[in-house]
Amino acid sequence: MTISGNHISAVSDAKNFHSSGRARVIDGSGQFLIPGLWDMHVHMAFGDWFPGGREIILPLLVANGVTGVRDMGGDIPVLFAWRKQIASGELIGPRMVVSGPMLDGYLPDGKTFRFPSSIPVTSVEDAVAAVDSLKAQHVDFIKVQSLIPHDAYLAAATEAHKQGLPFVGHVPDAVRIDEAAAVGQKSIEHLMGSSAGCSTVEDRVIKGEVDTQLLLNSFDQKKCDKMTALLAERQVWQVPTLVWERGGTFLDQLDWQHQPLDRYVPAAWRDVTWQRFKEQMMPGLQKDSLALRQRSFAQEMSLAETLHRAGVPFLAGTDSAPGIYIIPGFSLHDELANFVEAGFTPMEALQTATSNPAQFLERNDIGAVKPGGLADLVLLSANPLNDIQNTKKINAVIVNGRFLDRAALDHMLAQAEVSAKTQK
DSSP: OEEETTEEEEOOOGGGOOOOSSSOOOOOTTOEEEEOEEEEEEOSSOTTSSTTHHHHHHHHHHHTTEEEEEESSOOHHHHHHHHHHHHHTSSOOOEEEEOOSEEEOOOTTSSOOSSSSEEEOOSHHHHHHHHHHHHHTTOSOEEEOTTSOHHHHHHHHHHHHHTTOOEEEOOOTTOOHHHHHHTTOOEEETTTTHHHHTBTTHHHHHTTOOOHHHHHHTBOHHHHHHHHHHHHHHTOEEEOOHHHHHHHHTGGGOOTTOOTTGGGOOHIIIIIIIHHHHHHHHHHHTTSOHHHHHHHHHHHHHHHHHHHHTTOOBOOOOOBTTSTTOOTTHHHHHHHHHHHHTTOOHHHHHHTTTHHHHHHTTOSSSSSOOTTSBOOEEEESSOTTTOGGGGGOEEEEEETTEEEEHHHHHHHHHHHHHHHHHOO
16 A cells, blocks of 8 residues: 555555655554544533643544544634644644534523533524524534424524534434434434333433333333334434443442543543532432443443344444543544444444444545545554454554554653643
């Protein structure tokens, strides 16, 4: 394979490869080349939640072979500045597609948000104005959150389609999953709406009247089959973020004192942002027994396999960094392993972070090793199709045509560790 600038100019076998004499030749004998990985659900510049994102999140992603991300709610000026610096070569980081602030409603107090990087949407007029404003700021798509009202959600979907912007995100609390499919929501995050869509008490779920026990006990196979067929027919992409679904479901089991990747976590993330998030989540979480939560997560894994086998398309996403101890870059490899645990083959799991993002984003220059493609690549020491864990065995990353060997990647990780320790 030959790279010119930031594109692949030719692909050939070793016999037919001829160096120009001026080219740098990398011997990849016995190694395995895959397309650069995409994490299709991240938050990198999320209000004041994650200081040091430029010095920590970006290098952690690249050092883990993540050469592209879909930022699902963030601060436009920061993200666009990073994107410009990355494109110019001033900064090493992944390609990014950006939603900007999320469309969301207020918490019950009527004046605060659950998350930063959000736009208040409480009416149809708010929804249209928010979409139009984001279009004017040149975002790549529209992301909806959970508390947007029903009518405002429908208006946002209509306006997004009118403005030519993909419409993605949560299935809001007030919306049924079949409605999300009907209005053309392109991706659904966290398998939202699916459990309700498989339940005989979906109407009560929408009203907030159903607990985990009743939701599980009201599972109906015929209803689930109908929902699955609709999602497959409409090709509604699923981004289950299983790594955070698992982490959040069992948050009370997390050993905060013995986390192997803690060296990359600034104190502000751990002791302020994640601690606050934990305190918000824990009361609701502990209403359910550990056994019930284990049953609930097992159903999510089973549902992921059912949807996948029915032809519903999937993308790998992690919800880093808001997910507690969902570490940028590292967590994507955990997500690929989750897909395999759920019943995907290693190839199918790998596709959720390579060729599937290319299809979703309607781009033919990413997600494959081919002439004309962007030079975003990962060189592995072992075959990921034999064991998905081998995606972690990275010898080199090529990002935007820049070759980073293992020593360079280790240096990036070391610098991120220093930044995490010194971040104010």
